[in-house]
Amino acid sequence: MKKLLFLILSIFLVISINGKAFTLMVYICGDNNLSSAINDDIDEIEAAYGNLTSNLDIVICVDGHPSYGGYVDDGGTRSDTRYYHLSGGGNGTDGKINDLASVVLGEKNMADPQTLIDFAAWAAKNYKATNYGLIMWNHGAGWGKDGIPFKGGMSDDTDGDFMSGASGEWRAALEGAAKKIGKDFYFIGCDMCVMAYMEVLWDMYDIADMLVYSEANIPFAGWYYNSFITSLATSAPTSHAWLGYLMVKDYKDYYGTSTENTLTYNVINNSDYFNGITENELLYLKSQIFNLAKYLILDEGGRNASDVQSCIDGAQEMSTGTFYEDFKDLYHFCELLNNNSNIGTRVKGYAVNIMNVIERMNPDDWQAKFPNSHGLGIYLPDDNNIYYFEVEYTASTHRWGASSYYNGSTNGACYPWTNFIYGLTSTVEKEECEINYYFDPLTGEVSFDYILPPDFVGVQIVRDDKIIFESEILEGKVKDRINFTGKHNYKIIGFTFIDKKVIKEFNVNFEPKKPLIFGNKIFFQDNSIKYVEIFDKTGKKVFSSGTGNLKFLDLSFLENGVYFVDYKNGLKEKIFIIK
Known part of the structure; x- marks a missing residue:
């Protein structure tokens, strides 16, 4: 009891x-x-x-x-x-x-x-x-x-x-x-x-694993x-996706097609990404919207160009009246750009990338009487009168669209979008390229921190002309381990849709200290050596040990003869012992 x-x-x-x-x-x-x-x-x-x-x-x-x-x-x-x-x-x-x-x-x-x-x-x-x-x-x-x-x-x-x-x-x-x-x-x-809407999503993606709206x-x-x-x-x-599915299903079962409405769930987290996208992929989506806006201005002449304006006018409005006429479906706008024969290749490339991410981030959505809605909108007015009704929209108070045109700032995460919908025909660039690296000569580990400007669509890290890392994420941390002694060349390469550029190049020289033999002892000078194996002249292993913090190894237990020692710290080098 x-x-x-x-x-x-x-x-x-x-x-x-x-x-x-x-x-x-x-x-x-x-x-x-x-x-x-x-x-x-x-x-x-x-x-x-x-x-x-x-x-x-x-x-x-x-x-x-x-x-x-x-x-x-x-x-x-x-x-x-x-x-x-x-x-x-x-x-x-x-x-x-x-x-x-x-x-x-x-x-x-x-x-x-x-x-x-x-x-x-x-x-x-x-x-x-x-x-x-x-x-x-x-x-x-x-x-x-x-x-x-x-x-x-x-x-x-x-x-x-x-x-x-x-x-x-x-x-x-x-x-x-x-x-x-x-x-x-x-x-x-x-x-x-x-x-x-993307502007609202930007305020919530990093504090919730799923958004339903x-x-x-x-x-x-x-x-x-x-x-x-x-x-x-x-x-x-x-899973987030199952719960989101039930929320959308409840809504759909209750209303059916009796009214004009929608409900979507976006899964954005690093644990359930197989039913959505990761936070890094959301940052990638932001970068693609950034570049879409930039090249709609630079390549196509801005929002007032006739082909661009026709895509704006044709994008799915989220109301049959005028109340929400400036609320447009982002996917459909990109789809219209991609299908327009007069729009350039660079803009189309970014448009397709945006569409692909939106498809992945919405495991399920329901759109009644909005045939071209795909679950994520963006503020896209039919004319260039934007943000005129809220003077509080400044770089210090919102993270999305504070623009150089509006308030002399490029602090907004996607300020080119503001410039685009405001009708600019040129845009100011903010460089964000930053590459830092650290080389540990004992372990042979090279660590990278990188940030590339949104103008790029991907990054590669190359060692000795071999690709060791590539990603479409423009900000991150990478580690590499060198397994061979000597000089090694690294290049960090950024890719745009039309070319590639070596952003940083440097060399590292990896020469770990070899063990020293005095009498019957081996002294280890390199604390990165993980373990030691000793073989006789026939190739038979006669000893093995992890070194840890071992400073030396006593060989007096060996009989006279010829031996070789294989010590490994990611390398494969041998030294010979004659007793």
């Missing part, structure tokens, strides 16, 4: 320390005209969750608006900001949260990044988990709606505020939340309109919270 009690207590202790498999955080900013939809979505969550609480904790931060009905919990109608931990067993159909609040905050500005950060800190402290997911619930503005002077999401009417993407608030909120949980989110979902409108009823909630509750996710 004591052993059983100890086992139960041990299991309880492990669970209490490590938490459950998953904590799902839902950030519901309903302090606006979406307030009346709050309880419908929480009903769906409660119905799918049921009593399946062993693997999953669901915590909700919610704020409502009294003019639109607020929201309802077990204690009555609310319109302030509260934290809830769903206990399980909710009715799922009664139009209320079947719990009382864990924390009552009063009125909070849900558009303030600190409100989300505080919620994440509370969730991480009280509901530790192996993995965390975050759903952002509100209006979305993507990267610029006609007549609405914001980019991002989270509008709080009571406080008259909006969580701006261009001013850096969206990034600050999510990055701060990720720091509180101490790891990247397993996924971030946007139950919001028009958020599946829409290029088009999300209907008033929002996501359908069904099988993916049950899946999280019954077992840990088997």
Whole structure:
């Protein structure tokens, strides 16, 4: 009985320390005209969750608006900001949260990044988990709606505020939340309109392993919270792609083809890349957009050239009206460029590269009534009036598009895109070529750090005219081990679509110190030697040993005769012993 009690207590202790498999955080900013939809979505969550609480904790931060009905919990109608931990067993159909609040905050500005950060800190402290997911619930503005002077999401009417993407608030909120949980989110979902855009993705790719969002409108009823909630509750996710598939399937099954909307999931991480892409490949995508924009300006004459403008005009708009006419599908724009016989080879090459990455990063997506949508858009206005409605768009507040034309800066990760859609016919270059190397003469190891300008599409490292490394990733670290003594020549070569260039060339001379023989002892001067083998004149091995930190080897145990020693530190050289 004591052993059983100890086992139960041990299991309880492990669970209490490590938490459950998953904590799902839902950030519901309903302090606006979406307030009346709050309880419908929480009903769906409660119905799918049921009593399946062993693997999953669901915590909700919610704020409502009294003019639109607020929201309802077990204690009555609310319109302030509260934290809830769903206990399980909710009715799922009664139009209320079947719990009382864990924390009552009063009125909070849900558009303030600190409100989300505080919620994440509370969730991480009280509901530790192996993995965390975050759903952002509100209006979305993507990267610029006609007549609405914001980019991002989270509008709080009571406080008259909006969580701006261009001013850096969206990034600050999510990055701060990720720091509180101490790891990247397993996924971030946007139950919001028009958020599946490269500019928004750039703010989230490095703090979440998967992103789930829409290029088009999300209907008033929002996501359908069904099988993916049950899946999280019954077992840990088997993969990001499977969970993303369930999210898209729920959405598709609920809406069918009855309305114009989309939902996509992008997998971007280094562990589940077989169902998506790695973070380095996302950086590669950025570099290809960078170069596409650059050569649309330099080779094709910019956006106002007739062939380029026709591709802009023809790219899939994410609305049948004019509200989102400047939100275009990136893949389709590249496809039109590639199919235009008057567009040059260099631009087409970058366009194809972009299309290939988008295909890999979207294991599945669903697009209803948008036949040329492929799950990732970009801000591509029909004319060159861009960024005119948000003066906060500066190099210091957003990482994507701060441009030399707009504010004299090249700090934006993809400033040529801004220059392109602004109508420039020339562009300013920022050189980013940096090659550093270190040679260890004892081990023969050569380490490289390299950064190539976005103008390049690939890199090779060549030793003695033999390729030892090549990649399409323009930034990274590489190690090489020399296995032969002598002088060795290295070249770092960068490739563009039309030529190649030796960026750096240098020589290293590897001459490890050989062992010395005095009397019956071998003295080792090179601590990189890994082990020693001794053979007699017939080739029979008579001794072997790892040297480690051995300074010498006593040979007095050998009989008189001729021997040779094979010492190996990655090399294969022999010395002869005569006794």
